[in-house]
Amino acid sequence: MAEPQPVLEMTGIVKEFPGVRALSGVDFRLFPGEIHALLGENGAGKSTLIKVLTGVHSLDGGTITLSGTSVRFDSPSQTQQAGISTVYQEVNLCPNLSVAENIFIGREPTRFGRIQWKRLRREAAELVDRLGLDIDVTAPLSSYPLAVQQLVAIVRSVGTGDADGQGAGTKVLILDEPTSSLDRDEVLELFALMRRLKDQGVAILFVSHFLDQIYEICDRMTVLRNGTLVGEHMVSELDQVGLIQLMIGKALDQLEELHDHQLRSDVGESLLQADGVGRVGGVAPFDLEIKKGEVIGLAGLLGSGRTELARLLFGADQPDSGTVTIGGKQVSMSAPNDAISEGVAFCSENRKTEGLVPDLTVRENIILALQASRGWTRPIPVAQRDELVAKYIKALDIRPANPEARVGQLSGGNQQKVLLARWLITQPKLLILDEPTRGIDIGAKAEIQKLVVSLSEDGMAVLYIAAELEEVLRLSHTIGVLRDRKLVAQLANGPEITPTRILETIASGEHQ
Amino acid sequence: MTTTPRWRALTHHHLFWPVAVLVILLLVNVPFTPDFFSIKMTDGHLYGSLVSIVLFGSPLILVAVGMTLVIATGGIDLSVGAVVAITGALTCSYISDQADQSALSGVFLAMGIGLVAAVVCGLWNGFLVARMGIQPIIATLIIMVAGRGVAQLITDGQIITVNSEPYKLIGGGYWLTLPFSIFVVAAVVAVTVALTRRTALGLLVESVGGNAEASRLVGIRSMRIKIMVYVFCALCAGIAGLMISSNTSAADGNNAGLWIELDAILAVVIGGTSLLGGRFSIGGTVVGALVIQTLTTTIYTIGVPTQTNLVFKAAVVIIVCLMQSPKFRAKVFGGRFGTKPGAKGGTGQPAAAQAEPAAATEPAPKMEVS
Ligand SMILES: Nc1ncnc2c1ncn2[C@@H]1O[C@H](COP(=O)(O)OP(=O)(O)OP(=O)(O)O)[C@@H](O)[C@H]1O
Numbered sequence: 001m002a003e004p005q006p007v008l009e010m011t012g013i014v015k016e017f018p019g020v021r022a023l024s025g026v027d028f029r030l031f032p033g034e035i036h037a038l039l040g041e042n043g044a045g046k047s048t049l050i051k052v053l054t055g056v057h058s059l060d061g062g063t064i065t066l067s068g069t070s071v072r073f074d075s076p077s078q079t080q081q082a083g084i085s086t087v088y089q090e091v092n093l094c095p096n097l098s099v100a101e102n103i104f105i106g107r108e109p110t111r112f113g114r115i116q117w118k119r120l121r122r123e124a125a126e127l128v129d130r131l132g133l134d135i136d137v138t139a140p141l142s143s144y145p146l147a148v149q150q151l152v153a154i155v156r157s158v159g160t161g162d163a164d165g166q167g168a169g170t171k172v173l174i175l176d177e178p179t180s181s182l183d184r185d186e187v188l189e190l191f192a193l194m195r196r197l198k199d200q201g202v203a204i205l206f207v208s209h210f211l212d213q214i215y216e217i218c219d220r221m222t223v224l225r226n227g228t229l230v231g232e233h234m235v236s237e238l239d240q241v242g243l244i245q246l247m248i249g250k251a252l253d254q255l256e257e258l259h260d261h262q263l264r265s266d267v268g269e270s271l272l273q274a275d276g277v278g279r280v281g282g283v284a285p286f287d288l289e290i291k292k293g294e295v296i297g298l299a300g301l302l303g304s305g306r307t308e309l310a311r312l313l314f315g316a317d318q319p320d321s322g323t324v325t326i327g328g329k330q331v332s333m334s335a336p337n338d339a340i341s342e343g344v345a346f347c348s349e350n351r352k353t354e355g356l357v358p359d360l361t362v363r364e365n366i367i368l369a370l371q372a373s374r375g376w377t378r379p380i381p382v383a384q385r386d387e388l389v390a391k392y393i394k395a396l397d398i399r400p401a402n403p404e405a406r407v408g409q410l411s412g413g414n415q416q417k418v419l420l421a422r423w424l425i426t427q428p429k430l431l432i433l434d435e436p437t438r439g440i441d442i443g444a445k446a447e448i449q450k451l452v453v454s455l456s457e458d459g460m461a462v463l464y465i466a467a468e469l470e471e472v473l474r475l476s477h478t479i480g481v482l483r484d485r486k487l488v489a490q491l492a493n494g495p496e497i498t499p500t501r502i503l504e505t506i507a508s509g510e511h512q
Numbered sequence: 513m514t515t516t517p518r519w520r521a522l523t524h525h526h527l528f529w530p531v532a533v534l535v536i537l538l539l540v541n542v543p544f545t546p547d548f549f550s551i552k553m554t555d556g557h558l559y560g561s562l563v564s565i566v567l568f569g570s571p572l573i574l575v576a577v578g579m580t581l582v583i584a585t586g587g588i589d590l591s592v593g594a595v596v597a598i599t600g601a602l603t604c605s606y607i608s609d610q611a612d613q614s615a616l617s618g619v620f621l622a623m624g625i626g627l628v629a630a631v632v633c634g635l636w637n638g639f640l641v642a643r644m645g646i647q648p649i650i651a652t653l654i655i656m657v658a659g660r661g662v663a664q665l666i667t668d669g670q671i672i673t674v675n676s677e678p679y680k681l682i683g684g685g686y687w688l689t690l691p692f693s694i695f696v697v698a699a700v701v702a703v704t705v706a707l708t709r710r711t712a713l714g715l716l717v718e719s720v721g722g723n724a725e726a727s728r729l730v731g732i733r734s735m736r737i738k739i740m741v742y743v744f745c746a747l748c749a750g751i752a753g754l755m756i757s758s759n760t761s762a763a764d765g766n767n768a769g770l771w772i773e774l775d776a777i778l779a780v781v782i783g784g785t786s787l788l789g790g791r792f793s794i795g796g797t798v799v800g801a802l803v804i805q806t807l808t809t810t811i812y813t814i815g816v817p818t819q820t821n822l823v824f825k826a827a828v829v830i831i832v833c834l835m836q837s838p839k840f841r842a843k844v845f846g847g848r849f850g851t852k853p854g855a856k857g858g859t860g861q862p863a864a865a866q867a868e869p870a871a872a873t874e875p876a877p878k879m880e881v882s
């Protein structure tokens with residue numbers, strides 16, 4: 001294939017944060033009509049490269065050329081006007097505005113200076129439709145799960161170019177981990193959309209930790225490690241093993257270990273018993289028993305009520321029917337405190353709004369749950385605190401390994417690890433993990449899954465939610481299947497339980 | 513522009529800008545009052561402009577320290593001025609009713625009554641904000657407006673004067689050559705720092721202010737914490753009320769502590785605590801309050817006409833706030849004083865600037881200039 005002129009070329013990009021050299025001399029080029037994967041471990045510098053391009057961060061060195069002319073953007077809106085649309089890693093929309101308003105913020109269709117609300121809603125509905133999403137665009141964004149919010153962010157960015165006809169139209173589309181909380185179906189819709197845009201000549205930069213997705217959709221890839229460029233390859237020329245080796249700088253044998261890992265076969269006595277627990281608008285009343293040392297995985301499509309079920313068991317939302325008994329004691333579930341004091345921990349899928357306190361340090365974020373349970377009058381002794389924090393930073397390989405760093409400055413995957421550490425440190429009896437590996441690189445993902453297995457061996461019960469069915473199947477003793485906000489089946493895991501079988505159960509929606 | 517690491521570390525310290533502003537303001541006085549920095553010993557008391565700044569600034573420091581914690585939880589307390597007036601009115605009217613106004617027991621009881629009233633005001637504010645979920649600015653507006661009326665009722669619309677030696681000590685007396693109020697302030701600041709940093713209270717306050725929903729899910733009892741900080745803030749205002757009425761030996765329901773809430777909020781902001789809540793700095797607030805007091809003093813020493821002194825004050829405050837905004841500094845000075853790492857960006861910087869850009873509608877503020 002004769003190489004045309006790249007639409008975007010970045011050369012010698014340098015970015016330094018106080019104490020961290022996030023990018024040192026990275027080159028990157030993007031051709032029209034290609035889908036280009038940007039790969040690397042957590043903290044490799046992927047998001048930073050995107051943010052220096054779009055003007056979120058200033059550039060400390062290097063040049064950027066867009067369509068042959070040298071450019072430097074001072075702000076994301078400038079970048080957008082130049083034809084580069086971006087979906088950042090953390091969804092950043094206005095939760096209290098409607099979906100339609102979010103899609104059109106800042107470029108509402110107007111007539112004589114007044115916003116044309118009808119047109120705005122109609123066009124928003126059309127855009128959402130095109131992505132195969134069935135949602136009410138007049139409802140507030142916050143009424144939808146994170147995955148839908150992520151899709152709305154994508155709709156917003158691709159809508160920019162072609163909806164109103166003004167501006168240059170999108171030349172470059174940047175998607176930073178857009179699929180991290182999407183189910184298979186949404187991923188397919190997104191890929192279909194990406195292919196359409198690609199055919200129109202749009203250049204797409206795609207970040208993901210799912211290597212299968214890379215091989216499915218991408219043409220070319222650029223790999224970063226520790227802020228340096230380690231290679232640019234055509235996807236067809238490098239296999240997965242080679243790619244992983246490039247990313248982590250060593251061979252991947254330890255990644256295979258998990259498959260040999262045997263789930264503990266005997267689970268202990270009953271720990272939590274939910275009888276008829278439900279909430280109008282959340283999940284229909286369900287019965288569920290969780291035993292000590294048991295891993296229960298929840299499977300279901302987007303919006304099937306997995307997260308809602310977990311939130312009820314934690315008291316994050318208050319059930320309006322049923323009873324929850326933990327360790328033989330009925331718990332009122334009027335606030336998370338009630339569940340926490342019975343040893344339940346809940347790691348939310350939405351680390352940004354429901355998880356971390358971005359201004360506090362890594363250390364402070366890690367000890368927060370433990371400290372809250374001790375109350376303000378009993379601070380954790382400094383020596384013990386530092387030891388615990390150091391232990392978990394090491395165990396989860398949080399980078400940079402600096403307890404004083406502000407959590408808001410960590411890379412997405414490392415933030416996720418901080419959130420995990422926060423709850424592990426409390427040594428709960430039941431750990432609820434909602435998408436715990438969201439945004440985590442493949443190496444760390446295997447580590448975390450191994451951790452779940454070993455926690456269960458030590459007698460901790462785990463409720464595990466993940467969009468990836470394989471991940472759920474690999475880890476769980478029991479699989480709870482949800483459909484339309486109802487727990488429709490609980491299947492004991494075994495050789496006959498396959499992703500296909502689960503999908504069938506979801507589709508038929510019946511007890512088997 | 514090359515900068516040495518030490519200079520960088522210094523300019524990046526969270527107290528650098530507040531202290532720098534304070535020093536500049538102090539220096540401005542020197543051409544007008546050449547002996548500005550000199551401190552004299554007369555009758556065993558230290559006198560001098562610096563001593564007076566601390567003395568007259570004491571009530572403001574107290575109020576601002578309490579305000580800091582409220583602001584750190586993401587709230588605000590507009591009622592502190594009214595609480596100052598109520599406390600002063602109750603205490604003075606009780607003392608003035610005594611046969612022997614200098615009797616220690618009477619004075620202590622009077623102060624106790626005043627402070628209990630302050631605590632009640634704080635409980636009310638905390639109840640409205642934490643239990644009823646009313647916006648802090650509205651909830652505290654109630655006492656701000658009604659409280660002055662209550663103070664008027666207590667004093668029958670008069671200015672009550674007292675003549676009590678022991679009471680005079682708190683706001684106007686001397687001890688160990690220094691104004692007694694300096695010791696009171698030092699004690700309150702020390703207690704506050706110990707209360708917030710030796711226990712986990714500071715961390716939990718910052719967490720509640722930094723991300724309320726995450727704090728709820730982590731099991732922090734934010735209702736209790738919020739009630740506590742409003743009570744603490746009112747208590748600080750109460751002590752300031754004692755100090756002000758003691759200094760003038762009078763309780764003026766109308767004018768005592770008038771607009772002190774605004775000065776206190778300013779002091780907190782100048783000290784580097786964001787009005788959005790989260791990280792707070794008691795040390796910064798103390799410096800911020802001293803900046804405000806020095807500014808007031810400076811206005812008198814350089815002879816700004818009384819009609820224009822509010823305008824002058826406003827102008828200086830704007831400049832101070834601009835100096836603290838990393839974006840403004842970057843524009844004016846280039847990269848020399850880059851971003852403050854970690855700080856929520858003093859005053860000028862919108863919240864969205866830290867993590868990801870807002871939904872691309874506004875240009876996200878540039879963090880640094882290359
Ligand atoms: N605002 C910031 N201040 C200081 N350091 C930062 C900031 N943003 C990123 N970093 C650091 O820069 C490095 C690269 O981070 P970046 O977010 O680009 O990683 P990433 O490749 O996107 O990782 P992930 O896969 O986890 O999203 C990390 O070490 C991170 O801690």
Ligand SMILES: [Mg+2]
Nearest residue numbers: 047089411412
């Ligand atoms: Mg990233």
